[in-house]
Amino acid sequence: MLAYLVRRLILAILTMWAVSVLSFIVIQLPPGDYITSYIAQMSSSGSGVSAEEANALRQQYGLDQPQYIQYIRWMKMVLQGNFGMALEYGRPVAEVIGDRIYLTMVVSVAAIIFTWCAALPIGIYSAVRQYSMGDYLATFIGFIGLAVPSFMLALILMYFGFTLFNANIGGLFSDEFAEAPWTLAKLWDLTKHLPLPALILGLAGTAQLIRIMRANLLDELGKPYVVTARARGLSEARLIIKYPVRVALNPFASTIGYLLPYVVSGSIIVSLVLSLPTVGPLLLKSLVAQDMFLAGTIVLLLGVMTVIGTFISDLLLMWIDPRIRFEGKQ
Amino acid sequence: MTEPAARPVPPVEEETAAASTAAEERISVATQWQLMWWRFRKHRVAMVSTVVVLLFYLVVIFADLLAYADPLASEAQRSLLPPQRIHWYDRGRFAPHVYGLTGVRDPMTFKRVYTPDPNKKIPIRFLVRGFEYRLFGLIPMSLHLLGVEGTTPEESLFLLGTDEQGRDLWSRLMYGTQTSLIIGLVGVSLSLILGVFLGGISGLYGGVLDTIIQRLIEILRSIPTIPLWMGLAAALPNDWTVIQVYFAITIIISLIGWTELARVVRGRFLSLRQEDFVMAAELSGCGQMRIIFTHLVPSFLSHIIAATTLAIPAMIISETSLSFLGLGLRPPAISWGVLLQQAQNIQALAISPWLLIPSIPVIIIILAFNFMGDGLRDAADPYGH
Numbered sequence: 001m002l003a004y005l006v007r008r009l010i011l012a013i014l015t016m017w018a019v020s021v022l023s024f025i026v027i028q029l030p031p032g033d034y035i036t037s038y039i040a041q042m043s044s045s046g047s048g049v050s051a052e053e054a055n056a057l058r059q060q061y062g063l064d065q066p067q068y069i070q071y072i073r074w075m076k077m078v079l080q081g082n083f084g085m086a087l088e089y090g091r092p093v094a095e096v097i098g099d100r101i102y103l104t105m106v107v108s109v110a111a112i113i114f115t116w117c118a119a120l121p122i123g124i125y126s127a128v129r130q131y132s133m134g135d136y137l138a139t140f141i142g143f144i145g146l147a148v149p150s151f152m153l154a155l156i157l158m159y160f161g162f163t164l165f166n167a168n169i170g171g172l173f174s175d176e177f178a179e180a181p182w183t184l185a186k187l188w189d190l191t192k193h194l195p196l197p198a199l200i201l202g203l204a205g206t207a208q209l210i211r212i213m214r215a216n217l218l219d220e221l222g223k224p225y226v227v228t229a230r231a232r233g234l235s236e237a238r239l240i241i242k243y244p245v246r247v248a249l250n251p252f253a254s255t256i257g258y259l260l261p262y263v264v265s266g267s268i269i270v271s272l273v274l275s276l277p278t279v280g281p282l283l284l285k286s287l288v289a290q291d292m293f294l295a296g297t298i299v300l301l302l303g304v305m306t307v308i309g310t311f312i313s314d315l316l317l318m319w320i321d322p323r324i325r326f327e328g329k330q
Numbered sequence: 331m332t333e334p335a336a337r338p339v340p341p342v343e344e345e346t347a348a349a350s351t352a353a354e355e356r357i358s359v360a361t362q363w364q365l366m367w368w369r370f371r372k373h374r375v376a377m378v379s380t381v382v383v384l385l386f387y388l389v390v391i392f393a394d395l396l397a398y399a400d401p402l403a404s405e406a407q408r409s410l411l412p413p414q415r416i417h418w419y420d421r422g423r424f425a426p427h428v429y430g431l432t433g434v435r436d437p438m439t440f441k442r443v444y445t446p447d448p449n450k451k452i453p454i455r456f457l458v459r460g461f462e463y464r465l466f467g468l469i470p471m472s473l474h475l476l477g478v479e480g481t482t483p484e485e486s487l488f489l490l491g492t493d494e495q496g497r498d499l500w501s502r503l504m505y506g507t508q509t510s511l512i513i514g515l516v517g518v519s520l521s522l523i524l525g526v527f528l529g530g531i532s533g534l535y536g537g538v539l540d541t542i543i544q545r546l547i548e549i550l551r552s553i554p555t556i557p558l559w560m561g562l563a564a565a566l567p568n569d570w571t572v573i574q575v576y577f578a579i580t581i582i583i584s585l586i587g588w589t590e591l592a593r594v595v596r597g598r599f600l601s602l603r604q605e606d607f608v609m610a611a612e613l614s615g616c617g618q619m620r621i622i623f624t625h626l627v628p629s630f631l632s633h634i635i636a637a638t639t640l641a642i643p644a645m646i647i648s649e650t651s652l653s654f655l656g657l658g659l660r661p662p663a664i665s666w667g668v669l670l671q672q673a674q675n676i677q678a679l680a681i682s683p684w685l686l687i688p689s690i691p692v693i694i695i696i697l698a699f700n701f702m703g704d705g706l707r708d709a710a711d712p713y714g715h
Contacts, residue, residue: 026561265556287564
């Protein structure tokens with residue numbers, strides 16, 4: 001168990017390191033550097049920057065150093081919680097991102113929870129009542145989820161929301177709460193707005209999970225222990241929930257590892273369509289404006305968030321599956 | 331393929347209810363590819379999907395022919411024109427035609443309002459001359475499948491309406507299909523090269539290399555891709571030409587798909603390494619290259635084809651998503667994502683819902699590739715149950 005934990009932890013740390021390097025590459029890729037953009041920013045607002053000043057600034061920020069030293073400097077800054085300045089806003093990156101990173105997390109977790117809550121019962125139903133109307137319906141919804149990219153689903157739902165109910169279904173808050181400080185009422189408002197983005201983001205994953213759950217459970221249902229339990233007179237519901245479902249449940253935890261990056265990716269683009277106040281629209285804006293510290297930080301935070309989520313799912317898997325817990329003890 | 335010529339080829343005829351021994355004999359002498367084809371044929375949905383995919387690629391090849399209006403010809407006088415109704419019969423005779431349109435700006439809403447004029451019938455003709463293009467980029471031509479009589483299609487035919495700049499959506503959709511599907515195909519080929527190379531090394535040599543490549547794949551799979559690709563795509567210089575951006579985006583997209591393909595290739599290599607026929611080949615003194623290319627590759631080629639087919643939808647979605655965000659292909663390039671970009675906000679959707687039409691082919695082709703891939707995957711191992 002310990003070996004498994006350590007292995008996962010090392011992988012998580014390695015992944016975070018890879019994410020940080022990739023984020024740094026994103027920051028470095030555009031031509032010019034922070035100072036070039038800064039000069040452009042200053043001269044557009046009227047106050048010029050002389051060449052000496054620019055050089056002094058470059059030295060101060062270590063931009064004349066080789067790339068790997070710049071990376072180390074940047075990492076040092078980041079680890080101290082200093083993400084640099086967002087040029088476009090003239091404020092520290094951390095301040096600009098603010099609540100948005102938490103809201104991204106909330107939306108992603110809501111999507112995962114939706115995926116589970118929908119896929120578990122539907123998957124069980126589809127397997128137990130194989131080839132029934134409900135099974136076909138689930139398969140059909142599954143294919144829709146598979147084939148419609150989440151942003152397109154958002155567009156289509158938004159169109160129907162507008163034509164049928166004359167309502168704008170976007171956003172995470174009602175107007176009166178958008179800028180308000182956090183209160184219970186605002187939290188409740190958020191909860192009311194969450195189901196739709198969760199549905200849109202979670203549908204593709206739900207489709208996958210239903211298929212996995214159905215296939216796994218169908219494998220289990222034919223096994224002798226199920227027949228034995230039935231012969232012993234266990235009620236059908238108890239029999240299915242207590243044994244085969246538990247065995248079939250295993251992939252649920254293990255797929256979060258793949259589901260989470262997918263959902264976080266999707267949340268970026270869906271947020272744009274539905275104008276959710278997550279980091280998605282901010283990332284796009286910063287990339288278009290070449291505000292690279294902001295963009296790099298968002299990529300970094302999203303990556304780290306995903307890695308932590310995946311690690312938690314590994315712990316969960318260990319808790320659910322005794323085969324992993326007792327690995328190496330035999 | 332290594333189809334031994336000496337093996338008797340059974341007559342390929344429809345399964346009659348002949349004696350089961352004859353059928354069994356036919357199966358026992360059939361080649362691997364015949365068995366796969368027979369099994370694939372049974373999967374009706376996969377067969378239909380294959381036809382759909384082929385039709386889409388016909389559109390790719392003949393996009394110029396199928397478009398009737400110059401996809402870049404813009405005209406403010408006909409902006410945001412709704413899809414036109416085709417009238418199939420004229421006084422009981424089959425004569426497809428459309429009505430001429432007159433557009434005026436509504437003084438209250440400032441929207442252009444178009445009214446069809448039933449007295450001005452414009453007949454639709456097949457195979458007519460239109461704007462100039464080069465078939466396959468080589469042969470100069472001006473023939474188009476559809477056209478109108480008496481005027482130019484740019485001015486009178488709008489099967490799917492027009493966009494804000496008055497460009498014909500049907501014609502743009504044809505070119506968008508061409509771009510998006512070619513990117514999908516080229517992207518998957520690049521992914522395949524990466525996947526087969528890295529997966530092959532991983533499965534063949536094992537050891538430290540295998541561990542490193544496997545960890546690399548795990549790391550890549552646990553990073554949310556879209557933000558990363560957005561970052562890379564946004565870094566493409568602004569002064570690049572359409573063609574350069576096109577290639578760069580294809581490469582960026584191909585970096586997504588290879589991990590799954592590498593996983594499949596590695597799995598196949600690992601399981602086949604244990605097989606008796608590989609051992610036999612080794613004992614008979616075959617070189618490693620010979621073992622790989624004449625014994626191993628043919629026996630897992632079908633699995634690779636299936637995995638590749640299943641990887642294409644992800645490529646198409648990636649291109650569409652990136653272009654939709656404005657970070658992928660840029661106008662004047664036309665792709666599904668570029669087309670959908672115009673339907674990005676609720677205002678546009680409310681005024682001109684037809685701009686959402688390009689999402690229909692996206693959904694159809696993704697479904698078709700998925701079903702086709704499923705069928706191929708089931709057929710890939712014809713010796714199983």
